[in-house]
Amino acid sequence: MTQLPASTKKKLGLVIDLDTCVGCHACVISCKEWNTTSYGAPLSDVDAYGADPVGTFLNRVHTFEAKQEGCSAQTVHFPKSCLHCEDAPCVTVCPTGASYKREEDGIVLVNEDHCIGCGLCAWACPYGARELDKVEGVMKKCTLCVDRIYNENIPEEDRIPSCVKTCPAGARHFGDFNDPNSNVSILSAARGGMDLMPEQGTKPVNKYLPPRPKADIVPELDVLGPLLAQNEKTGGFLGWLDRTLEKL
C-alpha cells in the first residue's frame, strides 16, 4: 500500500500561476467549504469565534516579497496545497497504509478509516500540505477534489477541483501532466513551470508559473537627484538654490 507506484497512468495536478494570482483567498474558502461537506471528515475549526481560533485547511495563501538590490520590491501571492509528488515521502513513511498514491491518476489520498493520526506523514512533507484534524484525529490533505472530478452527478464543467473552479483570476489550472497536449502541460512548458524545493527530491506534480518580468521593476528612483542634476546645467532658480545650499 505505502509502496509508491512505479508510474501512474494519468498524472493529474495543478498549474498555479503566480503572475495572475491576486491573493484573494477565494480558493482557500471554496476548498474549506467543499471538503467540509463531502469527502471524509469535515475540516474542523476549534475556538472559531474565540481568542485563539485554529482550523484545518488544505490550501493556504502566503504572500511573499521579492526584492533585488537597488530595485523596487515585488509582491507575490503564493497559494500552497498538496503537490501530489511522484516520490511522495508522506506515503512511504505511513505505518498503516492509510496514505497511498493512486496508480490510475497519481492522486495522493488518505484512507481516514485506517489513519491512526501519528502525524509522521506531515513531518515527512516539506511543503506543509498535510494537517492533522484536531477533532477527528486523522490526517487531512488535498484530494484534488477526487469527489468532483469524476462525479457524474454534477455538470461536466464543474468536474474540476473546487479551487480551480472558484478562482476569479484564472490563476489555477487542472489537468493531466502525462498528456503533452493537455492545458497544464502546454502552460507549464510555455511559462517555465517550476518545482518547489527540488532539492528535497520529491518530484512534485503541481507546477508553479513564475511571475512574468515586470516592466516597472527598475532601479529605485532618486526623487531629487534628476531634478538637481538637470538644474546644475540649466541654472535658474533651482540651480541657484542648489549652488547656495551647496555653499552652506
Next chain:
Amino acid sequence: MHPAPSVIIFTALSGLGFGLMFWMGLGLPAVEGTTAAIFAVLAMGLATIGLLSSMFHLGNPQRFLRALTQWKTSWLSREGILSIATLGVFFIYACLWAFLDNRVVLLGYLSSVMAMGTVFFTAMIYAQMKTVPRWNAMSTPLLFLLYAAGGGALLAAQMTEAMLLLAVLAVVQAGAWIQGDGAFAKSGSTIETATGLGALGKVRLLEKPHSGTNYLMTEMIHVIGRKHVTKLRVISISLMAVLPVVLILLTDVGHMVGGLLILLHLVGLFTARWLFFAEAEHVVGLYYDKR
C-alpha cells in the same frame, strides 16, 4: 519540532529498556533467580512504558494494530513490529533464565540483536526525515544506539562498559550537535527554493496566510528555549556522561552511587532528548519565515 513529552518519554525510556535487554541478552549482570527476574521486569517495564507513551500522541490510538502492516516502506511500522517481537523473545528468554535456571545463550544473543535493532529502527524514524536536516544524518542512529547501550550498561551495573560507552557517547553527541548546527544551511533549502522566487531577488514573507496559528506551526516550528541551548547542552552532557564517568573512575560503585549515576544519566538523557526535538528545524518553517 515540537518537543512533545510523549515522544521524549517514548524514545528515552524505550531506549533504556531495550539497552538493558541488550546486556541481559549477553548474560549480564550475572545473576539468577529473583534478581534476574527483577532486572528483566525493569527492562520490559521501561520498554513498555516508552512504547505506550508513544501512543498518547496518536489521533486514533485504538487503531494502532494497523501500524504493524507497512514494514516494506515504513520505519515506524518496522519499529512497531520488531519492538513487540523483541519483547516476546526476551520474555521467553528471561522466564527460562529466572524461573528454570536455564539461560539459553543463543536466545540471549537473539534478544540482544533484536533489542539493538529496535533502537536502530526507532532512530531511523527520525533519521529518514529529509525535511529535518538536523536529524537526517547517520549520527542519529549512532547516538540512539550509544544512549541505549551506555544507559543500559548503567542499569545492568556493568560499570567499565558503561564508562567507556558514555565517554564515546559524549564525544559523538558533541559532534552531532556541532554538525547539526550547520545541517540546515547544508541541506540547500532556503525561502528562495521553497517559493521558487529566487530569480526575482531576495525573498521574505510579507504576510502569513492567517493571523493565528495552525497545526503545522505548532507541530514543526518550535522557537522557545533556543536561547538557552548552549547551557542546556552543557548541563545535558555533564549529567548524562561526564559526571557518571568521573564517579565511576573515582568511587567504588555500590548501590547508592549506582542509583545516583542512573538518576544523573536520566536527567541528562531527558535534557538531550528535549534538545533533539526542540533544536530540530523543519523546512516547512521557510514558508512562515520561522524555523
